Amino acid sequence: xxxxxxxxxxxxxxxxxxxxxxxxxxxxxxxxxxxxxxxxxxxxxxxxxxxxxxxxxxxxxxxxxxxxxxxxxxxxxxxxxxxxxxxxxxxxxxxxxxxxxxxxxxxxxxxxxxxxxxxxxxxxxxxxxxxxxxxxxxxxxxxxxxxxxxxxxxxxxxxxxxxxxxxxxxxxxxxxxxxxxxxxxxxxxxxxxxxxxxxxxxxxxxxxxxxxxxxxxxxxxxxxxxxxxxxxxxxxxxxxxxxxxxxxxxxxxxxxxxxxxxxxxxxxxxxxxxxxxxxxxxxxxxxxxxxxxxxxxxxxxxxxxxxxxxxxxxxxxxxxxxxxxxxxxxxxxxxxxxxxxxxxxxxxxxxxxxxxxxxxxxxxxxxxxxxxxxxxxxxxxxxxxxxxxxxxxxxxxxxxxxxxxxxxxxxxxxxxxxxxxxxxxxxxxxxxxxxxxxxxxxxxxxxxxxxxxxxxxxxxxxxxxxxxxxxxxxxxxxxxxxxxxxxxxxxxxxxxxxxxxxxxxxxxxxxxxxxxxxxxxxxxxxxxxxxxxxxxxxxxx
Numbered sequence: 391x392x393x394x395x396x397x398x399x400x401x402x403x404x405x406x407x408x409x410x411x412x413x414x415x416x417x418x419x420x421x422x423x424x425x426x427x428x429x430x431x432x433x434x435x436x437x438x439x440x441x442x443x444x445x446x447x448x449x450x451x452x453x454x455x456x457x458x459x460x461x462x463x464x465x466x467x468x469x470x471x472x473x474x475x476x477x478x479x480x481x482x483x484x485x486x487x488x489x490x491x492x493x494x495x496x497x498x499x500x501x502x503x504x505x506x507x508x509x510x511x512x513x514x515x516x517x518x519x520x521x522x523x524x525x526x527x528x529x530x531x532x533x534x535x536x537x538x539x540x541x542x543x544x545x546x547x548x549x550x551x552x553x554x555x556x557x558x559x560x561x562x563x564x565x566x567x568x569x570x571x572x573x574x575x576x577x578x579x580x581x582x583x584x585x586x587x588x589x590x591x592x593x594x595x596x597x598x599x600x601x602x603x604x605x606x607x608x609x610x611x612x613x614x615x616x617x618x619x620x621x622x623x624x625x626x627x628x629x630x631x632x633x634x635x636x637x638x639x640x641x642x643x644x645x646x647x648x649x650x651x652x653x654x655x656x657x658x659x660x661x662x663x664x665x666x667x668x669x670x671x672x673x674x675x676x677x678x679x680x681x682x683x684x685x686x687x688x689x690x691x692x693x694x695x696x697x698x699x700x701x702x703x704x705x706x707x708x709x710x711x712x713x714x715x716x717x718x719x720x721x722x723x724x725x726x727x728x729x730x731x732x733x734x735x736x737x738x739x740x741x742x743x744x745x746x747x748x749x750x751x752x753x754x755x756x757x758x759x760x761x762x763x764x765x766x767x768x769x770x771x772x773x774x775x776x777x778x779x780x781x782x783x784x785x786x787x788x789x790x791x792x793x794x795x796x797x798x799x800x801x802x803x804x805x806x807x808x809x810x811x812x813x814x815x816x817x818x819x820x821x822x823x824x825x826x827x828x829x830x831x832x833x834x835x836x837x838x839x840x841x842x843x844x845x846x847x848x849x850x851x852x853x854x855x856x857x858x859x860x861x862x863x864x865x866x867x868x869x870x871x872x873x874x875x876x877x878x879x880x881x882x883x884x885x886x887x888x889x890x891x892x893x894x895x896x897x898x899x900x901x902x903x904x905x906x907x908x909x910x911x912x913x914x915x916x917x918x919x920x921x922x923x924x925x926x927x928x929x930x931x
Contacts, residue, residue, distance in 0.1 A: 401417045401418055401420060402417075402418045402420075403415065403416070403417060403418075403660045404416045404418070405709075405712060407467070407711070407712060411468070412465060412466060412467060413464070413466075413467050413711075413712040413715060413716075414462070414463070414464060414465075415463045415465055415660070415712075415716075416460060416461065416462050416463065417460065417461040417463075417660070417661075418460050419460070419461075425457050425459060426442060426443075426455050426456070426457055427455070427456060427458075428446075428453040428455055428456070429453065429454055429455075429456045430448075430450055430451055430453055430661075430662075430732070431451050431452055431723070431731065431732060432663060432719060433456075433461060433463065434454060434456075436463035436464055436465055437456075437461050437462060437463050437464075439456040440456070441454035441455065442454075442455045442456055443455040447734075449734065449748065449749075449750065450662060450724070450732060451723065451732030451733075452731075452732075465715060465716065465719070466715065466719075467711060467712065467715045468715055468718065468777050469777055470711050471692040471695045471710070471711065471714060471772075471773075471777075472696075472774070473525045473619070473620060473623070473696060473772075473773070474525070474529055474773060475529075475773040475776075475848070475852035476773065476776070476852075477852055477854060478852065479529065479530070479848070479851045479852055480818075480851040480852070480855070483822060483847065483850065483851035484530070484851070486826055486847060487530065487844065487847045487848060487851055488530060490843040490844040491526060491527055491530065491535065491844045493830075493843070493844075494842045494843060494844040495523055495527060495535045495538070495539055495844075498542070499516065499517075499542065500516075500581075501581065502557075502576075502581050502582060502583075503516060503517075503546060504545070504546045504549065505546075505549050505557070506549035506550040506552065506555045506557060506558055507557035507574055507583050508558060508576060508583075509571075509573075509574060509598045509599075510598060510601055510610040510611070510614075511598065511599055511601075511606065511609065511613075512839070513550070514609075514610050514611070514612070514613025514614045514617070515613050515770070515839060515840040516839070516840075517543060517546065517547065517613060517614060517616075518613040518614075518616045518617050518770060518840065519770075519839075519840055519841065519842050520542070520543050520617065521540075521616055521617040521619070521620035521621065522770075522771075522842060522844070522845040522848075523539055523842055523845065524536045524539040524540045524543065524620050524624055525620050526844050526848045527539065528623075528624060529848065533624075536624045537625060539624075540621045540623070540624035540625040541621075541625045543621045543625075544622070544625045544627065544631070547614065547617060547618055547621060547635070548631065550614070551634040551635070551638065557574060557582065557583040558571055558572060558573065558574045558583060559571075559572050560572070560638075561589075562651075566604065566670070567651055567652050568604060568607070568641050568652060568653075568656070569611075569638060569641045570591060570592075570601060570602045570604070571591050571598060571601050571602070571610075572588075572590075572602075573589060573590035573591030573597050573598050573601070573602060574598075575597075589602075595671035600668075600669055600671055603670050603671045604656070604669030604670050605667060605668055605671065606667050606669075607641055607656060607657065607669070608657045608665055608686075608687055608690035608691075609667065609683065609686045609687070611638050611642055611690070612642070612686065612687075612689050612690025612692075612693045612694070613689075613693070614635075614638055615635065615638060615639045615690070615693035615694055615696075615697045616692070616693035616697075616770075616772075618631075618635040618638075618700070619693060619697040619699070619700040619701075620696075620700075622635070622697075622700045622701060623700050627701070635697060635701065636701065636703060636706065637651075639693075639694050639697055639706060640652045640706075642655075642657055642690060642694075643656075643691070643694045643706060643709050643713065644656070644709075645698075645705040645706050645708065645709035645710075646705060655709075655713060657687070658713060658716070662724070663716040663719055663720040664681060664684065664687065664716070664717055664720030664721070664724060665681055665687045665690075665717060666679035666680065666681050667680060667681040667682060667683075667687070668680050668681070677746040677747060677748050677749045678746050678747020678748050679746065679747050680744055680745065680746045680747075681744070681745055682743065682744045682754055682755055682766060683766045683769070684717065684720065684721040684724075684725040684745075684767055685721070685766075685767050685768055685769055685770070685778060686766075686769065686770070687717050688714055688717045688718055688721060688774070688778050689770055689772065689774070691711075691713035691714035691717055692710065692772065692774045693710070694706055694707075694709065694710030694713070694714075695708075695709075695711045695714060696710070697710070698710055714774070718778050721767075721778060721779075722783070724742065724745055725741060725742045726740075726741065726742075726779075726783045726787075727739060727741055728740035728741070728786035728787060728790075729780065729782050729783045729786055733750065734750065737750055737752075739763070740786055740790045741764055741787060741790075742767075743762070743763035743766070743767075754766055759794070760790070760791075760794035761791070761794045761796075761799040761804040761808075761837075762837075764787065764790070764791045764794065764804075764807070764808075765791075765807045765808075765837050768807040768810065768811065769841070770840050770841075771810050771841060771845055771846065771849050775810075775814075775849075776814070779814060781814070781857065781860065784811060784814045784815045785815050785816075787811065788811055788812065788815050791807075791808050791811060792808060795808050799837075800832070801829075801832065801835065802832075802835045802836050802837045802838070803832045803833065803834075803835035803836060803837030803838020803839065803841070804837035805824075805828075805832070805837075806828070806832065806833070806837065806838045806841045806846060807837070807841075809821050809824045809825050809828075809850075810846060810849055812824070813850040814853060814857075815857070816853075816857040816858030816859075816860065817858070818850055818853050818857075818858070821850050822847070822850045822851070825843065825846045825847055826847070828843065828846075830843070
């Protein structure tokens with residue numbers, strides 16, 4: 391595509407994708423008389439800029455002064471998001487997967503969601519869940535089931551995006567340039583939206599997670615976009631469908647330059663690389679902007695890419711891929727604390743639960759249970775999650791999550807993500823047995839209602855069987871705690887952090903920073919250009 395541009399308060403941001411596997415992001419700072427600005431670790435690595443003075447520690451990691459009015463960054467994209475896993479289904483797991491598919495495909499959407507009534511978050515999660523069932527059916531060669539589930543899904547999406555939707559229509563906000571849901575004051579007894587509540591989402595930020603005030607749009611609409619991408623792959627989407635689905639995606643992505651209707655990448659913080667979920671609610675929180683689930687943010691841009699591919703919109707596909715890659719990188723830097731150098735050392739948990747402008751916390755909006763903080767950062771479960779969660783981090787998180795997930799955690803569905811984590815860490819057989827044995831009701835619980843047994847088994851059955859033998863060991867239950875018994879590490883560690891290096895054995899202290907072997911340990915340095923520009927000089931504590 392042509393370069394895309396966005397004006398910020400301090401700089402113009404433009405981006406493009408080259409013919410290789412890199413994205414080009416450029417910051418052109420305004421000529422305000424200042425030539426020195428602070429760059430973070432990712433900026434130094436992506437530009438090759440050198441520090442022009444003493445560096446300082448910040449909430450976002452080490453920041454170094456650099457000279458230059460333009461930063462031209464080359465961002466590694468990694469594998470593009472895909473609906474199918476990068477490897478086939480394990481033959482011995484196919485029978486159980488087919489049984490699960492038959493059960494899940496027989497389910498139907500709740501009548502109110504099917505006709506376009508309700509909230510946009512939980513409805514979107516359920517649509518994306520159904521989309522994964524259709525995708526797995528196609529992967530198993532069951533095209534009839536894939537088409538049937540997709541057709542039902544397409545009918546529901548059409549009801550939601552119909553401008554004449556009588557219960558929960560979308561509205562276009564000319565002031566801020568966005569699609570907002572009018573909202574639904576749901577009457578449980580009637581299983582319908584209360585007619586007396588005309589537009590609950592416009593009355594305050596408490597309705598529908600603040601959708602009417604632009605909170606969480608990438609989460610909500612990302613689920614819709616994923617469902618539309620799969621539905622349009624296995625069912626026939628017409629020009630009206632295409633226009634409406636693209637409008638929903640443009641609300642939070644907008645790849646087109648000069649789009650008069652929507653802002654470019656509404657939620658994205660181009661400097662930090664991750665998104666902010668908070669919108670325009672007043673009064674503003676004293677801790678600034680926030681984002682809880684980095685995994686759902688990754689998914690939103692993954693979904694935009696897949697929708698672009700399904701609808702033949704190359705601009706949307708390109709934008710989604712770059713935004714997803716930036717969010718994945720930010721996840722490793724700012725949420726995956728166990729293996730990051732850019733989460734303050736005083737934060738002792740392996741995972742960040744929520745990030746604010748001026749605060750990093752472990753708890754979530756819905757509670758402080760550790761299982762909540764771990765689980766909300768691991769959903770939804772799609773093949774791109776393999777790119778999102780590096781092996782070193784997965785193995786660092788696993789013992790902490792396993793220790794935190796008791797019987798209540800399992801009954802509430804948060805154990806589903808733990809099972810998926812086990813499979814990703816190399817414990818495929820155990821994970822498979824646990825997935826088959828799960829009570830069906832956990833897939834309708836608070837932590838499990840975005841999952842299905844079909845998708846969980848597909849995830850397990852498509853993990854690399856060689857992972858278990860890979861050289862990255864699983865650290866102890868306190869992966870960030872000092873271990874003074876280990877010998878002093880080399881000054882420059884080719885890895886995402888001191889904690890990751892400590893998880894390596896003394897005879898293989900070097901940690902891979904990026905690529906297919908990210909998180910792996912080696913006895914000699916990994917081949918990596920300009921090592922010192924992307925690694926801290928680490929001191930053993």
